[in-house]
Amino acid sequence: MATGVEIRTLTSPDELPEWLRAVSTGFLLSPTVSPQEVAVRREGLDPGRTQGAYDGGRCVGTFRTTPQEMTVPGGAVLPACAVTNVTVSPTHRRRGLLTAMMAGALAAAKERGDAFATLIAAEYPIYGRYGFGPAAWTTEWEVHTARAGLDRRYAGPADAGDGGRVDLVDADGFRALMPAVHERFRTGPDRQGAIDRTEKWWRLATGDLRHPDDGFTLPFHAVYRDADGRPQGGVAYTSDNVWQGKQPEQTATVRDLFAATAAGEAALWRFVLAMDWIQRVRTGPRAPDDVLPLLLPDPRAARTVTHADWLWLRPLDVPRMLATRAYPSAGTLVLDVRDKDGYAAGRYRLETDGPGGAARCGPTREEPDLSLEAADLGALYLGDESAVRLAALGRLAAHREGAVRRADVLFRTARRPWCPDVF
Numbered sequence: 089m090a091t092g093v094e095i096r097t098l099t100s101p102d103e104l105p106e107w108l109r110a111v112s113t114g115f116l117l118s119p120t121v122s123p124q125e126v127a128v129r130r131e132g133l134d135p136g137r138t139q140g141a142y143d144g145g146r147c148v149g150t151f152r153t154t155p156q157e158m159t160v161p162g163g164a165v166l167p168a169c170a171v172t173n174v175t176v177s178p179t180h181r182r183r184g185l186l187t188a189m190m191a192g193a194l195a196a197a198k199e200r201g202d203a204f205a206t207l208i209a210a211e212y213p214i215y216g217r218y219g220f221g222p223a224a225w226t227t228e229w230e231v232h233t234a235r236a237g238l239d240r241r242y243a244g245p246a247d248a249g250d251g252g253r254v255d256l257v258d259a260d261g262f263r264a265l266m267p268a269v270h271e272r273f274r275t276g277p278d279r280q281g282a283i284d285r286t287e288k289w290w291r292l293a294t295g296d297l298r299h300p301d302d303g304f305t306l307p308f309h310a311v312y313r314d315a316d317g318r319p320q321g322g323v324a325y326t327s328d329n330v331w332q333g334k335q336p337e338q339t340a341t342v343r344d345l346f347a348a349t350a351a352g353e354a355a356l357w358r359f360v361l362a363m364d365w366i367q368r369v370r371t372g373p374r375a376p377d378d379v380l381p382l383l384l385p386d387p388r389a390a391r392t393v394t395h396a397d398w399l400w401l402r403p404l405d406v407p408r409m410l411a412t413r414a415y416p417s418a419g420t421l422v423l424d425v426r427d428k429d430g431y432a433a434g435r436y437r438l439e440t441d442g443p444g445g446a447a448r449c450g451p452t453r454e455e456p457d458l459s460l461e462a463a464d465l466g467a468l469y470l471g472d473e474s475a476v477r478l479a480a481l482g483r484l485a486a487h488r489e490g491a492v493r494r495a496d497v498l499f500r501t502a503r504r505p506w507c508p509d510v511f
């Protein structure tokens with residue numbers, strides 16, 4: 089580790105301006121942070137979960153965690169330790185500062201009883217060494233609206249197709265209605281990977297609270313209500329106002345689109361795709377198996393512009409993780425989990441009752457069916473990775489005939505996991 093550098097949690101909110109300057113420097117945003125920006129960022133930030141690395145009086149490393157609820161397969165939620173604001177200044181990189189801050193944060197998370205740690209990785213190669221595996225991927229599409237083959241005569245609010253309707257609302261209305269809908273959405277049985285949103289999240293997203301330095305554009309907002317008038321989903325979108333030779337060439341960008349019902353999700357996409365002047369719709373980061381392309385008569389009109397790892401997950405409490413999620417069939421599996429940091433290491437017996445039933449998991453001395461690294465269990469846990477694929481890569485060893493396929497029968501999910509948010 090770097091000599092002469094002290095790593096510690098912040099002792100007072102007065103240390104935040106210097107700490108935030110270091111975040112802004114590490115992310116190459118700006119060498120300074122305005123007092124107004126500090127005022128916004130300090131809201132909800134817990135100094136006790138905020139680490140800084142100090143060389144003399146200068147902050148050269150930052151690392152923060154926040155409490156998070158994450159949905160696991162089946163719809164139950166578990167407490168996670170969300171890692172964010174990780175930076176080391178270019179003057180102090182590759183001397184072990186991140187490694188030291190990560191060690192402190194994971195030890196605290198284990199002590200608190202968090203089931204796992206999560207993060208959105210800036211670059212793929214950074215976090216595997218700390219026991220994180222890519223647990224949910226993301227895809228962004230750009231839809232060429234004229235090629236999609238949709239009926240562009242969409243008639244507006246009264247015609248969402250199922251007796252429901254889509255209405256434009258202002259930002260305050262969206263913020264008033266949507267948190268409750270989002271709670272139902274994110275805890276659905278196929279919503280593994282979705283996370284809770286704080287009041288601050290909603291205020292920032294709807295412009296009620298603004299980062300003065302980030303050039304925020306207020307989006308348009310629309311709400312889908314079902315035939316009974318119950319709000320079931322919403323969309324936030326912007327448009328770029330581009331014209332060429334008297335022709336509209338506009339691209340709408342979806343910032344947020346979710347619904348608690350399939351009808352609501354389809355109606356909101358149809359609404360966005362049918363808008364006059366819009367030639368292209370950028371979907372923002374979605375689940376790789378989002379319904380969007382197949383809602384189009386010609387799915388090829390949805391061109392993939394990004395497909396990448398998104399949410400990374402680091403197991404901490406394996407028995408709790410495995411006993412809490414749902415499984416599509418009854419079965420048993422004995423897993424030998426290797427973890428050089430110890431948090432997830434051990435041999436565990438998982439026993440599942442199948443659909444609608446419970447699962448039990450605890451330490452065992454039985455011979456293992458499979459052995460794998462904690463990071464690979466992180467990749468398997470939400471259902472996105474395949475045990476057969478990991479075995480082909482040599483990252484998962486089978487000790488019994490058929491054990492790899494048995495793992496896939498238990499772990500794979502009907503829908504792919506999706507974390508809709510950046511944190």
Ligand SMILES: CC(=O)SCCNC(=O)CCNC(=O)[C@H](O)C(C)(C)COP(=O)(O)OP(=O)(O)OC[C@H]1O[C@@H](n2cnc3c(N)ncnc32)[C@H](O)[C@@H]1OP(=O)(O)O
Nearest residue numbers: 171172173174175176181182183184185186187207210213
């Ligand atoms: C959740 C989030 O906040 S994601 C944001 C992450 N932040 C950034 O990407 C901002 C720019 N980068 C940085 O601030 C820093 O380079 C960090 C935070 C990524 C790494 O900090 P460092 O203190 O340099 O990491 P540290 O010295 O502990 O490195 C540990 C190991 O990871 C490797 N490593 C670190 N960063 C990277 C990287 N970007 N790519 C590949 N390997 C890396 C190091 O080479 C080292 O490997 P070794 O143990 O085999 O020698």
